[in-house]
Amino acid sequence: METDQTPMGRRSLLRIALCTGAAAAVAPLFSTGRSGTPSRPAAPPPAAGPQAHTAGLHKASAYRLQPMTASAPYQLTRGVTPVREEPFLSMPSLGRSMVLTFDDGPDPLYTPDILKILRGHDVRAMFFVCGQRVADHGDLLRRIADDGHVVGNHSWSHPLLPDLAPSRIRAELERTSELIERTIGTPPLWHRAPYGAWNRRTFEIGAELGMEPLAWTIDTLDWREPGTSAIVGRVVDEAEPGAVVLSHDAGGDRSQSVAALRQYLPKLRRSGYRLTVPMR
Incomplete structure (x- = not known):
């Protein structure tokens, strides 16, 4: 599974409010950027994976029932999700808060180590999962949810969505959302396009499924495997209030990603950053 490419400039620009319909509350959540759809990846997307299977619902663990982090200030009443023209890029500045995100999993080789590290620091993160991997590793998705992390939709088979017919885009997102809900009991409220490649239909279908787009x-x-120190340096050097960090817990050898998280997470904490997640 190929990785995502950076879709647009790294500094978020305009803060916008999430409007969730007349019956929903309005709360500031993420900022969007000004650039459009990113360039497509050099490598072709992988073929679709195995058929989904129904996993049993589970009871949340005591750990999941603990509060998120104290710096998770945003909560949104679920309602009608607006159709965006571009994805959210970052959190509006509120102190020194950042969001850690992991794409392409879950993976039995790397996801458990990432969960262990996050738990050791009592940090919550966002996991954008692929449906075909959830079909094979539903137990890991339940562990992610039980630890209080936010589960997002990263499509079923990680295709380049703008190249697909609308019916195929819907199948990729809807099938994944349905499997996530069957596995952990709640549907995803966030989605991220593979390769960071968005188009109008992706935003429309995501909104119809009740999800907000996050870049x-x-x-x-980390997908380039540049070395642990290079990954750590990139996160630490580019850290700023409101930043959203893209990493991966599947799709290749992610041992450097795990090792880097073990190093940069305490560095961010010592620098006064709070690692949080959006609450909807």
């Missing part, structure tokens, strides 16, 4: 401001480029 990123810091790309660790």
Whole structure:
């Protein structure tokens, strides 16, 4: 599974409010950028994976029932999701808060180590998962949810969505949302396009499924396997209030991603950053 490419400039620009319909509350959440759809990746997307299977619902663990982090200030009443013209890039500045995100999983080789590190620092993150991997590793998705992390939709088979017919885009997103809901009991409220490649139909279908689009401001480029120190340096050097960090827990050898998280997470904490997630 190929990785995502940086879709637009790293500094978020305009803060906007999430309007969720007449019956929903309005709360500031993420900022969007001004640039459009990113360039497509050099490598072709992978073929679709195995058919989904129904996983049983589960009871949340005591750990999940603990509060998120104290710096998770945003909460949105679920209502009608507006159709965006571009994805959210970052959180509006509120102190020194950042969001860690992990794409392409879950993966039995790397996801458990990432969960262990996050738990050790009592940090919550966002995991944008692929449906075909959830079909094979539903137990890992339940562990992610039980630890209080936010689960997002990263499509079923990680295709380049703008190249697909609208019916195929819907199948990629809807099938994944349905499997996530069957596995952990709640549907995803966030989605991220593979490769960061968005188009109008992707935004429309995502909104119809009740999801908001989220991109990123810091790309660790961990998919290139540049070395642990390079990943750590990129996160630490580009850290800023409101930043959203893109990493991966599947799609290749992610041992450097795990090792880097083990190093940069305490560095961010010592620098006064709070690692949080959006609440909807």
